[in-house]
Amino acid sequence: MDTLTLALWAANLEPPLNGVDAWAAGVEAKLREAQAEGARLLVTPEYHCQQWISFAPEHIRPDQEIPWLATQAPAALEAVRPLARKYGVALLAGTMPVPNGEGGYVNRAHLFFPDGREVVQDKLCLTPAEKDPTAWCLTPGRRLDVVEWEGLRLATLVCLDIELPGLAARLAPLDLDLVLVPSMTSKLSGFHRVFGCARARAIELMTVVAAVGAIGVPERLTRRGSNTSAAAAFLPCEERLGSTGVPAALSPTARTTGPGPVLVAADLPIGLVREIRRGAAEVWPGAWSAGHVEIVTRGETVREKAR
Secondary structure, three states, X not given: OOOEEEEEEOOEOOOOOOOHHHHHHHHHHHHHHHXXXXXXXXXXXXXXXXXXXXXXXXXXXXXXXXXXXXXXXXXXXXXXXXXXXXXXXXXXXXXXXXXXXXXXXXXXXXXXXXXXXEEEEEOOOOOHHHHOOOOOOOOOOOOOOOEEEOOEEEEEOOHHHHXXXXXXXXXXXXXXXXXXEEEOOOOHHHHHHHHHHHHXXXXXXXXXXXEEEOEOOOHHHHHHOOXXXXXXXXXXXXXXXXOOOOOEEOOOEXXXXXXXXXXXXXXXXXXXXXXXXXXXXOOOOOOOOXXXXXXXXXXXXXXXXXX
């Protein structure tokens, strides 16, 4: 695959639902639209499942939300699992909490391919709210999977994971063609952290990065604020790729109407980026390690710790 058209749905979490079937119907509608636009992949945001809170028990507490959402996840996954094959469009169905087998829960992304494969990726680094025992109290994932799809090598980094330079350095030698970033950020500052780092990763890894976040919250959660986000695709800043590194982007917002906007990033030049990454870049030195660099501070040498 030398070019890729993908659709990024900045889903609006405000519209109420009457069950997971309504949520799945919304996902199917967007897959149908993505297919009509020639997209091969649809990505929805981190915690797209938070929209389910609109039909949660009346007085559910913050610390009960993750366990309750996890009870709804199997039915939601069962409903959307056949859709990638049905429409011939791969689907990253946001993230949702699932039991970790140790009495806790992880924040898991589910990626479905038209060939029937299903790949999951757990969020590796959690925010303070996600770790708070009086709130969501999640546990971090422990592995990152690189996935092969029609000649592409791709990985999913969930929200905060894209902000971690230590993780990015470990990805550099992996020859990735695409990084997907489902996110949810409550503040404009959070949006800029995630999307700014996504843009940096495109440059650092010499790859294509696609990020999308949720907008708004269910009405019963407005006392906590809202979610501010958008969608964008990023490329390395190379003259042959248009120089700017931003082939497609939406402006961030905390409120929207209907199901939320979809950004169709058409004909992303995956093959050309791969060619540049493999030796044709203007100045990029490849998967460069700073392990040989001696850093001196206050007269003491700081050496890289072995991983």
